[in-house]
Amino acid sequence: MQLKIHYYALMREQAGRSEETVETSAATPADLYGELIARYAFTLSREQLKVAVNSEFSEWSRRLEQGDAVVFIPPVAGG
Amino acid sequence: MRVRFTQSAIDTIEARRELLDLAAGAYASFEGWVRDHNEGQVVTRLEYEAFQELAMKEGERIIADALRRFPVKHALCIHRVGSLDLGDMAVWVGVSSAHRGEAFDACRFIIDEVKHRVPIWKKEHYRGGDSGWVNCERCAAAPHHHDLA
Numbered sequence: 305m306q307l308k309i310h311y312y313a314l315m316r317e318q319a320g321r322s323e324e325t326v327e328t329s330a331a332t333p334a335d336l337y338g339e340l341i342a343r344y345a346f347t348l349s350r351e352q353l354k355v356a357v358n359s360e361f362s363e364w365s366r367r368l369e370q371g372d373a374v375v376f377i378p379p380v381a382g383g
Numbered sequence: 384m385r386v387r388f389t390q391s392a393i394d395t396i397e398a399r400r401e402l403l404d405l406a407a408g409a410y411a412s413f414e415g416w417v418r419d420h421n422e423g424q425v426v427t428r429l430e431y432e433a434f435q436e437l438a439m440k441e442g443e444r445i446i447a448d449a450l451r452r453f454p455v456k457h458a459l460c461i462h463r464v465g466s467l468d469l470g471d472m473a474v475w476v477g478v479s480s481a482h483r484g485e486a487f488d489a490c491r492f493i494i495d496e497v498k499h500r501v502p503i504w505k506k507e508h509y510r511g512g513d514s515g516w517v518n519c520e521r522c523a524a525a526p527h528h529h530d531l532a
Contacts, residue, residue, distance in 0.1 A: 310434070312432055312434050312502070312504060313432050313504035313506070313516050313519065314504070314516040314519045314520070316432075348519065352519075356434070356437050356502075359436040359437050359440070360437065360440070361437070361441075375434055375437070375502075377434065377502050378504060378516070378518075378519050379518035379519055380498075380499070380500070380501060380502055380503055380504060380518070381498075381503065381504055381505040381516070381517035381518045381519075382431075382433075382462060382474065382497050382498050382501050382503035382505070383415045383462075383473065383474050383494060383497055383498040383503075
């Protein structure tokens with residue numbers, strides 16, 4: 305299935321892009337991060353991240369569906 | 384929306400006007416400014432980046448939490464994104480209420496929650512040319528030290 309991924313901050317720099325559409329068999333955001341960390345050598349471990357699916361915070365074990373938009377959220381620093 | 388993001392300077396006069404209420408006898412605000420140092424480094428400028436769609440939703444939930452928790456009339460938060468210079472205002476929070484106590488308390492609650500919950504990231508640029516994403520780089524550079532500590 306195809307998923308849309310948006311990258312922000314440190315992860316945008318490490319991926320070298322702010323978004324992409326990927327063809328994947330990853331069933332969950334956790335599986336997907338496992339694929340992407342191998343591709344881009346992200347330095348943040350999954351334990352340091354949160355994840356959003358379709359612009360809402362999500363569990364790592366959620367079942368992904370065709371066309372879902374996924375964002376991995378590095379530690380935040382507003383203010 | 385009671386939480387907003389802007390690429391340009393925050394207009395606090397205009398923002399404050401939205402909090403006016405004849406039942407309010409108090410107004411408290413917080414301004415976060417770009418500081419010239421952080422954790423021993425000399426900072427020369429900052430960049431903020433937000434995942435705006437989720438940041439606005441989470442910000443709206445924080446304002447709703449504040450209005451539930453404290454008997455305040457109105458609350459508003461505006462956060463800069465993009466490149467900021469030293470001394471620039473990065474964030475503004477304003478609250479109006481009948482009495483001062485709850486205005487101070489709600490203002491403090493909102494800025495604390497924004498810092499912890501809203502997907503906004505800050506990149507510091509240091510004297511000498513180095514830069515780093517706050518809360519991301521040091522952990523990332525040594526992810527296993529936490530386990531060993």
